[in-house]
Amino acid sequence: MKTTIEDVRFIEVPKIHDIRGNLSVIENDTFPYEIKRVYYLYDVPSDSKRGGHAHVKLKQFLIALSGSFDVVLKDGVNQKTVTLNKPNFGLLIENGIWRELENFSSGSVCLVLASNVFEEEDYIRDYEDFVLFKNRIS
Template identity: 70%
Template sequence: MTVKLIDIPKIEDRRGNLSVIEHDCIPFEIKRVYYLYDVPSDSYRGGHSHKAQSEFLVALSGSFEVVLDDGFKKHRIMLNKPHRGLLIPTKTWRELDNFSSGAVCLVLASGVFEEEDYIRDYSEFKSSVST
């Protein structure tokens, strides 16, 4: 599995749009759902990697940027459309920043919360991907 932007099916209607995330949209079973909101524009979230868990991020409202790092290269992706999500596989360092006012980040995760799945130290992350 690689980092990938995925279009979420969108049903357009004059009364408003509707998007649905079902079993064929993302390549894992959803075990946990959480969301970030009211993040000050000068703050960041994330700053970790997962050993086993994959995640799918969607900007439900507003925008934010995701800095992705595989241990060798970094790149930045802007999320600002509620019908497009970002698939983040295991062993990918992520940081979220530049939150706009009113931004809401939805996260669909392949696993339940387990602290031992997190790598929160960047040098430890670098060591884990270089071996």
């Protein structure tokens, strides 16, 4: 299957409103895969970029737990930029999509829920190699 940036989508995380503060819960039916790895980015300088890669098989769900940042998405043909800035909305990035994270606000925290553990061979870290990979699977 050849994924495109149209396959990337926002998913609302259920929010329980309470006068003492909101609570959001991620359970098995929140999105379409089992979580096998959780990590988060924080203290990222505003002029820094993170990501800059694609995955062959791995899927990721990104949430701005605090602050905001932009996610630049590329599928080898098209590109779009989305802003994450709400802790109860996440971005589901399918495999085969290039992503770059930039424009981090002060105090921002990016939570990542991944469909697999870290495997270096699943990463495509060079954009030209990514375009070649996309052309091979089309």
